[in-house]
Amino acid sequence: MGREAGELLKRLEYRGYDSTGASFIGDDGAIKLLKKVGAPSRVVPELGIDQQAGQRFIGQVRWATYGAVTDVNSQPHLVRCKVEMVGAHNGNISNTDALKPALTIQGHAVVSDNDGEMITHLTEDAYAANLADPGSALAACRAAYAAAGLQASIPDGAFLLMDAARKADARAEGSYAAAFADPKVPGVVAVKSGSSLYAGIGSDAHGDFVVVSSDLTSVLSKTRMLIPLSEGEGLWFTERDYLVFTLGKDFAFSVPRPKRSKLNVRDTGLRAPYRYFMEQEIASAPDNLDEVLRYYFRSPETEGLFAAFEDRKDLCKALLGKVLALYEAPHEPALVAAFQGLLADPVHRELTTRVKPHADVLRAHGGRPLSDERQLLADLERLDPQASEALALFDLLFIWKKRRRVTRHLMELVQAIRETQKEGGRVFLVASGTSYHAALVAATFFNNLSGVAVFPCNPGMFRSMYLNALQPRDLLLGITQSGETKDLVDIFQDVRARVPGLRRISLVNNENSRIPQELSEFYLPILCGPEIAVAATKSFLNQVAILYVLAASFSLTERKIAANLERAKELIAETLRMCERDVEEAAKRLYLEPSLHILGTGLIGLAREGALKIREVVLNHAEGYDAAEFKHGPNTILGKNTLFSIQDLAGLLEVYEQHRDGRPFAGGIEALQAWPELVETRFSNYPLLFVCPSEERDIRITISQIHTHKIRGADIMLIAEKQPELALAVAGKPMGQDRYWSKYIEVPFSGDPNLFVFAATVALQRLAFRMSVLKMEYLDRLTVADHGVHPDAPKNVSKSITVD
Secondary structure: OHHHHHHHHHHOOOOOOOEEEEEEEOOOOOEEEEEEEOOHHHHHHHHOHHHOOOOEEEEEEEOOOOOOOOOOOOOOEEEOOOOOEEEEEEEEEOOHHHHHHHHHHOOOOOOOOOHHHHHHHHHHHHHHHHHHOOHHHHHHHHHHHHHOOOOOOOOHHHHHHHHHHHHHHHHOOEEEEEEEEOOOOOOEEEEEEEOOOEEEEEEEOOEEEEEEEOOHHHHHOOOOEEEOOOOOEEEEEOOOOEEEEEOOOOOOEEOOOOEEOOOOHHHHOOOOOOOOHHHHHHHOHHHHHHHHHHHHOOOOOOHHHHHHHHHOHHHHHHHHHHHHHHHHOOOHHHHHHHHHHHHOOHHHHHHHHHOHHHHHHHHHHOOOOOOOOHHHHHHHHHHOHHHHHHHHHHHHHHHHHHHHHHHHHHHHHHHHHHHHHHOOOOEEEEEOHHHHHHHHHHHHHHHHHOOOOEEEEOHHHHHHHOHHHOOOOOEEEEEEOOOOOHHHHHHHHHHHHHOOOOEEEEEEOOOOOHHHHHHOOEEEEOOOOOOOOOOOOHHHHHHHHHHHHHHHOOOOOHHHHHHHHHHHHHHHHHHHHHOHHHHHHHHHHHOOOOEEEEEEOOOHHHHHHHHHHHHHHHOOEEEEEEOHHHHOOHHHHOOOOOOOOHHHHHHHHHHHHHHOOOOOOOOHHHHHHHOOHHHHOOOOOEEEEEEEOOOHHHHHHHHHHHHHHHOOOEEEEEEEOOOHHHHHHHHOOOOOOOOOOEEEEEOOOOOOHHHHHHHHHHHHHHHHHHHHHHHHHHHHHOOOOOOOOOOOOOOOOOOOOOOO
C-alpha cells in the first residue's frame, strides 16, 4: 500500500507541492497520519510514506489557498471531536472564515486555517448526528436505494456517511472535491462538488482496488476502467464495490457500468530523449498542429471516402455506436469477444461493402490510429493483428464524425461573429493567464485578417468593464485549456443569468469539462492532448492556431488557410533546429538576471506570454510590453538601478576583499558608505528582448526603440526574421558603452507577419525552458533549499486553477 501511495502522490506533484500528506487505515481500524510541508518527491521518502501498510489510503498534495504553508495546514485532516474520521479536499471552501467560529461553537477543535479541515469537520458533525439518531437519515437512504432498484447489501454506516457528506456539502460554499473515511465503516466516501474527480476500478498483483483522484493521470496509472462520475455526485467505494449518489436536494443512487478510458497513462509519460515535460511539449507543437489540420480542414486523400460516409450517415453512426459500446467491456477477454461479434455484425459488413471502392485509402491509413479513440483501436489491434483494415475503417469513421462537427461549429462561429458585427454587437474573448495572451494575439489576427474588432479580456477585466453593459447582440467566446477555470466558469454563469440571449461559445482542450459541456452552446476543440508541465506551451500554440483559422476564415480560402497552417508547422520545427545555439547563448546571458522586459512591436500578447513563461519557470521578474509603450515610463529602469542578482552579490564580496586594505568590515550601510565601489562596480546594463514581425512599420518602430534604449544602458536581444537594418541596430555598440551586449535570434522567413507569431512563440518558450534549467542547476549547486525553480513544476503555480 505504501509504495502505491507514494507513487500516486508523486504523480500529483505538478498539481501541488506546498505540502504532502498521507493517511493509512489498517485492517484493525487504526489510522496513521503522515504529513509535512514539502513536495511529494521529498516528503514521501522523508516520512517513509512508501513504507507504510494499510487497507485504505487518503492522500493529498497541496497548492495553498486557505492557510499558510505549514505542517498543521497540510492535509489530510484527522478529526476526533465527535467521531474519529479522516478527510482531505481539493479546491476551496469560500465560507471558511465564517465556518471556523461556527464549528468551534458546535464543539469542534479547529486546529488549522485550512479549508480542508472545515469540510472534514462539517462532515464529521453531520455524521455524528446521524450516528446519534440514525432513523430519518437511514430511512431516506434506504428508500432512495430501493427506488433505484438496487439490492446489494450496503453497511448502515456507509449510508450515514454518504448522507453526512451531502449535508456537509449543503453548508459549504465553493468548488471542491473531497474524500472521507470512518475507520470503523468499510470504504471511503468521495464527492465531486465543482472540482475535478475521477474514479477507476481494476485489479493488480495485490488484488482488487478502486482508486479516486482529482487528477485523471493518477487513475490511469492504475487502471483504464473508469467509473462515470458527473458534477454534483458522490461515490462510496471499497476495494471492489462502489455506489454513486447525488448531492443536492434529490437523493438518488446508481451503479454505472465502468467504461474504458480513451487515454492511456502512456499519453502522459515522458519519452526519450526528453528529460522534462516542458521540453517535450514544446517539441510536440508540430504534431499538435497536425491535429488541427486533421479536424478543421478537408483532406484530398479522404474526401471520396468521407463523401461515401456522408451518403450513409445512418449506417456510419450506427456502426460507431457499436464500436463505442466496446468501452464497456470489463476486461480483455470480454473486449475480444465483443470485437469479434462486431466484425460479424451486419451493419459492419454492409458498410465494408459500400466503401470497397476506397480500399486503397483504408490500406494507406493502416498503422497507428489517429482518432480520439486511438487507444481503444490500438488495444484491439494488439489483440487481433489481422483486423487492421476494419480498424482503419473505424478510425477514419471517428475522424469523419468529429471533423464534420468541428467544421460545422467553426462555420457557425464565423457566421455568429458576422451577425454580431452586423447588428452592432461586440465580440468578447475572455480567458485567463496563457489563454488570455492567446486572446490578445487573436485580436491582432482579427485586425489583420477580418476587419472585425474583438475585445480580449481576462475575467476580472470583463466583470469590471463590460458585464453590466452587455447586450443580447454581443457574443462571448471563452478560451480555456482545462474547461474548469473557476473565474471563467463564473463569467459564463453570470452572463447566462444576466443576458440569457447572449451567445456563449468556448475554445477548450478538455472537451469533457464543465465549460464546453454545461455552459456553452457549442465549442471548438484545441486538440493538443494532455499537458503535464504546469506552464502551458503546446496549448498556447494550438489556441493561437485555431484563432488564426477563425480570423482568416473571413478573408482567405480554406485551401490557403490550411497551406498557411502547414507553413506554421514547418516554421516551428525550423525554429527549434535553427535557433538552438542562439537561444542557448541568450539563456546563459539571462538566467541570473533578476529582471528583464520583453517588448513586442504590435504583439503585446506574445510579449506578455513570453514574460509569463519566464516568470513561471525561471522565477525571475519579467514584463511583457508593447515596444513603443516602454518609453512612456518603464524605461526608468535603464541605467543605474538597484536590481542585483545572486551573481552580483558574490561580486560585491570579491570587490570588498580586494579593496578593504585591512580595514574591519563595518557591515550594512556603513560598508557601502566606506567603499562605494562595492555598489558602483555592480551596476550593469538592463536586458531588453524585442520581438519584431516583418512589417515595414514594425521594423522602423523597433529600430527606433533599440537606439533609444541601448544608449541609456540596455543590452539588446531581438527575435525577428532576417533583416539587415535590424541587425545593424542590434549589433551597433553605443559610444562609451563598452559593456554593451547584444544577440539577434534570427527565426526562419515566413513571408507573413501573422505566421511569424508561431516561430517567435517557440523561440520564447525554448528560451524560458533553458533559463529555467540553467538556474535550477545553479541553485542546486549552491544547495539552496526549496528554491522552487523547475521547468515542469515551479513553486506557487497550479495547472488548473479551480479556486477564486
